[in-house]
Amino acid sequence: MPERRIPVQRRKLLLDVVIFRPDPLDFTEFSARGLIDTGATVSGIGPRVVEALGLVSHGKNRLGSATEERLVDYYLFRLGLTTSVTDAPQWPFVFDRIDGFSWTRDTEFDVIMGMDVLTQCELRLVRDNCTLAFG
Amino acid sequence: MDADAQRREIDANYDFLQRHLTDMLADHAGEYALLKSCKVVGYYGKVGSAYDEGMRRFPDGRFSIQEVTDEPLHLGFWSVAGT
Numbered sequence: 549m550p551e552r553r554i555p556v557q558r559r560k561l562l563l564d565v566v567i568f569r570p571d572p573l574d575f576t577e578f579s580a581r582g583l584i585d586t587g588a589t590v591s592g593i594g595p596r597v598v599e600a601l602g603l604v605s606h607g608k609n610r611l612g613s614a615t616e617e618r619l620v621d622y623y624l625f626r627l628g629l630t631t632s633v634t635d636a637p638q639w640p641f642v643f644d645r646i647d648g649f650s651w652t653r654d655t656e657f658d659v660i661m662g663m664d665v666l667t668q669c670e671l672r673l674v675r676d677n678c679t680l681a682f683g
Numbered sequence: 684m685d686a687d688a689q690r691r692e693i694d695a696n697y698d699f700l701q702r703h704l705t706d707m708l709a710d711h712a713g714e715y716a717l718l719k720s721c722k723v724v725g726y727y728g729k730v731g732s733a734y735d736e737g738m739r740r741f742p743d744g745r746f747s748i749q750e751v752t753d754e755p756l757h758l759g760f761w762s763v764a765g766t
Contacts, residue, residue, distance in 0.1 A: 645731030
């Protein structure tokens with residue numbers, strides 16, 4: 549199973565990912581920064597991804613947090629991961645379509661990888677050594 | 684795609700889903716409902732299947748997909764969605 553080493557940065561697990569539109573034959577891509585978040589039951593995307601790929605919402609749902617609950621727009625997209633970050637071309641492993649929430653504020657990451665994706669992977673965190681196996 | 688029309692489609696279908704959610708949960712909890720003009724086109728186990736069928740039947744993309752659930756999805760990084 550392909551494996552990706554993830555540096556622990558300021559108590560966050562951040563990695564480079566690739567986001568595609570939901571159509572299986574559309575490989576227009578957007579290189580994005582992803583946050584691994586085991587506290588999120590679903591994955592989500594930020595405003596830069598929505599704008600860059602011209603995504604159109606196909607639903608809305610309640611999203612709960614520690615302090616409130618609100619309705620947010622949902623978008624379908626595909627998430628791609630590679631085993632390492634190099635200059636050499638590498639075709640990513642692409643997960644099936646994700647029904648993810650969206651947010652509007654600028655953040656240091658563009659994608660939240662929630663438990664819907666992480667339960668398809670092997671995530672290991674031992675002290676500050678983190679690896680994510682997938683595929 | 685007309686963004687305002689798609690917004691109206693999503694809003695109307697969401698209201699329809701909420702009004703019929705109790706009945707839907709009995710047989711379709713956890714599935715994805717493909718909705719068009721306040722009618723259920725079908726239920727699907729995977730959201731991708733619902734999307735593919737939606738695009739096949741409605742090439743203009745004017746439809747919505749809603750998970751059949753009465754539980755809010757939860758966000759760990761709460762401050763992001765809070766804005």
